[in-house]
Amino acid sequence: MSMERQLKEQFAENREIVEALLGDGSDADSEYVIEHHFSSTNFDKLEKAAVDAFKLGFEVNDAEEMELEDGSEIFCFDAIANHKLDVALLDKACEQLMQVAHKQKVDYDGWGTYFIGDEIEEDDEEEQA
Template sequence: MNIDERDEWLDFTHEIVDALISDGSDPAGTYTIEHHLAGQDFDMLEKAAVDAFKAGFEVGDAEEMPLDDGGLIFCFDAVVTRPLNRDTLIEDLDTLLKIADKNKVHYDGWGTQYIEPVQ
């Protein structure tokens, strides 16, 4: 991982949080955050999944995905349920970027769903 890649993910995180709040998503809600990791070496991806689990993430089964060029890639989700707190999201991001770097897999971002505010 290089510093530019981390900076891009930090910008992405701020943009997503801002967009959710500006669209009216519940700022006090508890969100299911899905982080995506991928790699061409299944064994390395499996090691990354174990590290993510040890770091407190729920880890989904690895899936095989076809690429546009006909190749294959393996991927899994590392899931955590949290409030939409920037500092916590950035801590999770840093943890998973380090895991991806250590295991030579690709961190491919995170996503969550809009939550209706409680009336």
């Protein structure tokens, strides 16, 4: 699949995820931890991608080794950013990181975050009581 098509699909997915989170009541004004996922069977290539992501201003966690269902091993890390659920920011980050993945020949596996809403605040209030 071409990079242009991958970007187009990722941008559409970004909008769907943001709309779903906000539609479910996640707080639009909160700052979110956005974790962009990378993976590769080649640790050296993955390490180069991590360095590139760091140079772009992302926090990068240590690579982890995981065993897949078929018994093969894969390495993965997250490039982390903190910002609002803003589609323009997500699109820009995804484009930058997908270019890194393409350059280093590793997989960009999308991004994830956590719901921020009333139940988190209620849990905090219960802990303080």
